[in-house]
Amino acid sequence: MISTKAKLTLKALGTVTAVALAMASPTLADGHGGKVKVGLITTLTGGGAGLGVDIRDGFMLAIGQSGNENIEVVIEDDQRKPDVAVQLADKMIQSEKVDIMTGIVWSNLAMAVAPATTAQGKFYISANAGPAQLAGKGCHENYFNVAWQNDNLHEAAGAYATQAGYKNSFILAPNYPAGKDALTGYKRMFEGTPSGELYTKLGQTDYAAEIAQIRASDADSVYFFLPGGMGISFLKQYADSGIDLPVVGPAFSFDQGILQAVGEAALGVKNTSQWNKDLDNAANKAFVETFQAEFGRLPSLYASQGFDTANLILSAMAKADVKDADAFRAALKEADFESVRGDFKFGNNHHPIQNIYVREVIKEGDVYTNKIISTGLTAHQDVYAAECKM
Amino acid sequence: MNTLLLIEQILNGLQFGVMLFLMAAGLTLIFGVMGLINLAHGSLYMIGAFAAAAVAGWTGNFFLALIASLVAAAIVGALVELTIIRRLYARDHLEQVLATFALILIFSEATRWIFGSFPLFLNVPEVLKGSITLPGGIQYSLYRLTIIGIGLAVAVGLFLLISKTRVGMRIRAGENDREMIAALGVDISVLYTMVFALGAALAGLSGALVGAIQSVEVGMGEPVLILAFVVIVIGGIGSIKGAFAGAILVGLTDTLGRTMLPLVFGSFMEASAATTVGSALASMLIYILMAGVLLFKPTGLFGAT
Amino acid sequence: MLRERYINLIVLALLLVVPAHAYVTGEPFTVTLATRAVIFALAGVGLNLALGQGGLVSFGHAAYFGVGGYVMGILASHAQNYEPILQVPFLIEGTNAMPVIWLVAIVMSALLALLVGALSLRTSGVYFIMVTLAFGQMLYYFTISWPAYGGEDGLSIYVRNQFPGLNTLDPIQFYGICFVLLCAALFLVDRINKSPFGLALNGAHQNEERVQTVGINVYRVRLVAFVISGAITGLAGALFADLNRFVSPTMFSWQISGEIMIFIILGGVGRLFGPVLGAALYILLEHFLGGLSEYWFIYLGAILLGVVLFAKGGIIGKLAKREVSHDG
16 A cells, blocks of 8 residues: 555656756746756655655645746755765755755754855755754854744643643653753743653664653653654554553654554644644645645645745745845745745744644544644744844 | 562563564574674564565554564565575675675665655554553553563574474584584575574564564664674674573663663752763663673673683 | 786876866866765775774774764864863863864874774674674764764864865865875885784784784784774774764764775775775765665665675775785
8 A cells, every 4th residue: 555655656756856857948937037056955765764755845846836947956865964965065066056955854964064055155945954053143144944943843832731731741852952952942831840851862762661751750741852763663652551641742753754654642642833734725725735636645744844945945036036145035034925834934043933833633534644723832933033143 | 760660661671672582583593503694684674564564554464464574574584595695604704794784775775665765554453452460560561561472482482493303403503513514414505594584584573573663664673783783792692592691681771771870870960961961871881781791701691612 | 916006006096187187177076076085995994904904893993983073073163162172180272273183083093992992802703893883882872962062963163174285175175185195094004014013913814823823912913903993094084074074973873884894895805905996986886876766775785785796805806806915
């Protein structure tokens, strides 16, 4: 069942990529006429490939739909290795001469690539990672983030837990910088006191020991940030343990791509996200429909971010020539595009000021998915923006 | 930490150890009999998990899925042995490492090509869901108890196979003297294929068992492969008994280290620093254990000198 | 022997001509790729001394590669922020002078290799492979969870470090630096191989008892070789960090140890230019196969497998059609 779906995806993918590459031909188009070359580096092989594939598919879908022939996209696979990402970025800037870089999934890779890109006078538009360093003191006029600042979803989860009346959550995350940021973000908005705080090994797959500690604690809820396979493992084992404390998490562990692998264990879990497929706006409806038609699967959070990133770039292209960096930057800053999130605007540090919603995992027919149940934070801006001198 | 929690954590350590044993048993058997370092053992684990997930998806039956994992891994193992692995027995360890590393690349990407980039679903069967109450009031997951049971049964079975049966006698003979067993008229190449397929089947089974409570995804085999190597090196390479002792030791050390170290550091440090330092040390603990064992017993606990 | 020498000369000539040509024709990325190949080759030359000459199969050379990288990262980040590394008991400041960084990288990785080697060399065979791997893994997990220098995020350096009289940001000049260092390491290793020490090291690989009966302390010979080997790989790590202007724990991962090993086996174990040719080929394959298909790892795997099965002694072995000569 899954294999046929995958094949479908591949076929669809081939066409989109081909279309994109064919756009190098010099033809007239509407708008400003300046040609733009985008370098998209993302993870397309190995365990984390699902996220990268979604970003790419979302991005290319928007490019394909625009019919704009003045944009050329070069796609490369970073294998989730920072040094490979740096090499590819060098290649794209030095020999492909791209104007804009985008696509990176992971914060540690983004930290390796984004500052170097902006230092060389190119634009970096993040479709996913939003490390704190780039939002605060290290913000840069040529760095834009379309997704979120890393803390945002965790903050919304903390706010939701407070609203829901939880007093002492048990919180856990992997022992690496993004994990620590996650728990800090949660605690920033959580008014109770955590009954326990655990850092697990990065890549850990067995959580029996942690679950036993949760059971032995006096916690009234559980918050976890365990991206990728770690989250799938944790949720399955947690559901099997028979503990019935409510679970809250960021969208990453409840995303369309992995939800089918978690299955029933995720049902009813509340998670926070800046996007969901049931957000009521025309752009989103069209996006969900066309994405499904093109790729044979429901779009994920990552796909929506890739889609918005491409549309942001297209909107700026219509207003300014990328060779005029100041004008193009101003055009990007305006964010004059139909975001699938509804209203979208950038703060002073070029990170979004946006609503973050609380979703619940439900089952629609055979498919596990999310529905929005409330708004966790309204027009939320990250705390680092104040440190950014822009 | 109270006694009940400690006992529960010890059970968790045992379960983790038993699961590692299923991986390590095949690895150590293959090394002991054929002298082969097989980095692709983790790929067989992954193949078992994917086969189980696919069959469970079609039939909805977990036990068929387990059988599928055994069969698929054994068949792939036998095919790889026949076409590639058998050319490596006479080579040195270095070439074996490179060739089996190349196999990892091929297996991982081929799996992704067939099944796609997203993790698959495999769940604990209804009958094994939930937890039961053990004497003393400990709530423990029925599925995890089952894994402990299956693992122990496999350990006993392997032990009997090797010490009591004709095939086992040949395996032991093969470990000691490869020329002699060939001289005795045993078709050594058939024996080798069988041993490799057996090791592969165990890896596949362990992948399927674990896949039900973890994530079935490409690349799931490598972390557990490294752990399995740690296990067989601690136990002494080639020794099933050693693999069992090593697996339990690693399982307990890792699980107890993870839960106790932050507490230990917390007794004399500020809480959040203690969590950080404790978790950092815990993630290094089994490697420290392995280095320590090898320094005192350079051929592992049960290794031949 | 003669034939192998020709091959070596051709490899060296290509390493000079290709980047120079790319530079002239304005393809800076080819120069970057060549730099990467040369740096990996240097790491391989280091490992090859222990592995090829001494038969010490270290599966943990990423440890020295990573230490070299982090020496660069730590020194340069302190220089960048004007914060001293240590004030008590005496003042240590960061630096962005390459020669100083190299020296510190060599010393630190040699010290680590001394420690790891002294412990690991008590074991042999597969146990040695695995215990060296264990030390690499310890450092990997340590750097991931050590917050001071970025943990898993790693450390970015915004400007490449300085070398007196050169503009290191110019790709071809940085390439020149790496190339010269590679040649120096090749020269050093060649001299070692031909020295009495090298003969003893190789002799111990071939027949340990025989060397022992002559009254040579095999353990000590191996330990010295292991330390030199670690130091060279450490230097390569510092250069790699400078190439990327970035360090992260992935430099310590077991995959890096495996890759360095692959360069050697691909080119030819125990051959002076084995790792050089191996690294260059690997980078070429990675570059060209990557553009071929999303599933290019399958092709890479098949090619590596083919080399092991059908080109015994690596590419140089196949081309030179001779066993490694041990007479020097």
